[in-house]
Amino acid sequence: MQRRDQSYQLAPLGDGALVVTFGERISEDIHKKVKTFVTKLEHEPFDGLIEYVPAFTTVTLYYNPWVLSEGGAKSAYEEVCAIAEEILTKIDASEEVEARRIEIPVCYDEEFSPDLSFVAEHNGLSEEEVIRIHTSGEYIVYMIGFAPGFPYLGGMSEKIAAPRKTNPRSAIPKGSVGIAGSQTGVYPLETPGGWQLIGRTPVSLFDPYRESPSLLQAGDIVTFTSISKEEYKEREERERES
Numbered sequence: 001m002q003r004r005d006q007s008y009q010l011a012p013l014g015d016g017a018l019v020v021t022f023g024e025r026i027s028e029d030i031h032k033k034v035k036t037f038v039t040k041l042e043h044e045p046f047d048g049l050i051e052y053v054p055a056f057t058t059v060t061l062y063y064n065p066w067v068l069s070e071g072g073a074k075s076a077y078e079e080v081c082a083i084a085e086e087i088l089t090k091i092d093a094s095e096e097v098e099a100r101r102i103e104i105p106v107c108y109d110e111e112f113s114p115d116l117s118f119v120a121e122h123n124g125l126s127e128e129e130v131i132r133i134h135t136s137g138e139y140i141v142y143m144i145g146f147a148p149g150f151p152y153l154g155g156m157s158e159k160i161a162a163p164r165k166t167n168p169r170s171a172i173p174k175g176s177v178g179i180a181g182s183q184t185g186v187y188p189l190e191t192p193g194g195w196q197l198i199g200r201t202p203v204s205l206f207d208p209y210r211e212s213p214s215l216l217q218a219g220d221i222v223t224f225t226s227i228s229k230e231e232y233k234e235r236e237e238r239e240r241e242s
Contacts, residue, residue, distance in 0.1 A: 007033070008088060010081050016050075018061045018080050020088075026056045026154065031142055034059055035099075035219040036091045046083050048076075054218040055143045056152070099140075100220045104186065104201050106135070106177050107232035112200035119162045119179055119196050130198065131226055133160050139184065141220040149188035149206025149214040153222060156184045168194035175201045177224070188214075199224075202236035 009021040020037065023030040038054050041061075048067030053060045061084065065076035074082065108116060108131045120127045139153035146152075161182045169192060172178075176187045178195030187193060188205035205215045216222065227235070 010084060012077055013060060015077075016063060016065055018063070018077070018084060020059045020061070020084055021057060022059075023057050026142065028140065028154075030057050031140060031154075031219075033091070037087065038218065040087050040091055044087070048080075055145070100217075101223070102216060102220050103223050103225055104203055105227040105231070105235060106199040106201050106224045107227050107229055108199040109229045109232070111229070112173075112176070112232075113198045115162075115165075115178075115196035116198045119160055119198055122162050123160055125159070130160050133157050134184065134198065135224045135226050137223070139222040139224075141216050141218055141222060143218050144214055144216065147187070147189050147191050147206075148208075149216065151185055151205070151216045151220075151222065153184050156182055158182055162196045164194040165196065168192055172197065173200065175203070175205075177201060200232070202232050202239055204239055 007022065011019050011021070013019050022033040022037075034054050034057070037059055038052060041049070041052050041059075048064045050062040050064060052062070061080060063076065063080050068076040068079040108127075110116070113127075116127050116130060119125075120130045123130070125133075134156075137155055137157060139155045141151045142154050143152050144150060156179070160179065162179050164180045171190055172187050172193045172195075174187060174190050176195075176197050177199040178185055178187065178193070178197050180195040185195065186201060186205055187195075203215070206213055207215075
């Protein structure tokens with residue numbers, strides 16, 4: 001059973017999850033609705049809620065059906081729909097949800113940027129112009145996915161957009177900063193991938209031993225700053241010791 005409203009849609013995902021959809025296109029307005037809804041859940045969790053997963057246009061609520069259906073006339077799905085709708089009536093997408101601002105240092109040295117020249121040539125720019133444009137933007141973390149801690153960032157200038165590689169690499173080093181289409185992102189772990197690599201950060205975006213393993217979360221604002229190779233090595237050493 002699906003439930004629709006002009007501003008959202010509710011639909012089941014198996015017998016233990018509800019998907020709340022706020023739209024079908026990626027936009028800042030939709031992201032604000034996702035972020036506001038998640039903030040309400042964070043501050044007002046309900047009994048039976050296991051976790052919630054925000055994405056570009058949706059939030060998926062994973063719940064314990066036994067807890068939600070216990071002693072009630074409604075099914076677990078009906079109960080979680082009622083709870084979600086009650087929260088949705090309270091949210092105001094115009095509310096300003098304070099975003100964390102995270103600065104990520106990036107070394108664009110040729111050792112760490114095997115595809116910087118391609119991105120520059122593809123867009124008719126110099127490598128220095130690509131770096132300047134990449135570091136001048138503010139990027140919204142729309143979602144975390146693909147790999148633990150991997151941020152999908154919106155807000156990159158179309159001036160430095162570039163297609164994915166035709167033949168993906170079998171291993172991309174941890175911390176690599178890449179471009180794919182009109183998005184930029186950072187590889188938190190060594191994984192295969194097809195993004196065009198333009199730099200690398202010494203900052204660890206994912207650490208399973210931290211209280212919050214992922215450095216970034218949906219809704220954060222990210223800026224990149226250019227650092228030298230020497231600064232990269234110094235910061236990398238500090239990261240190892242911490």
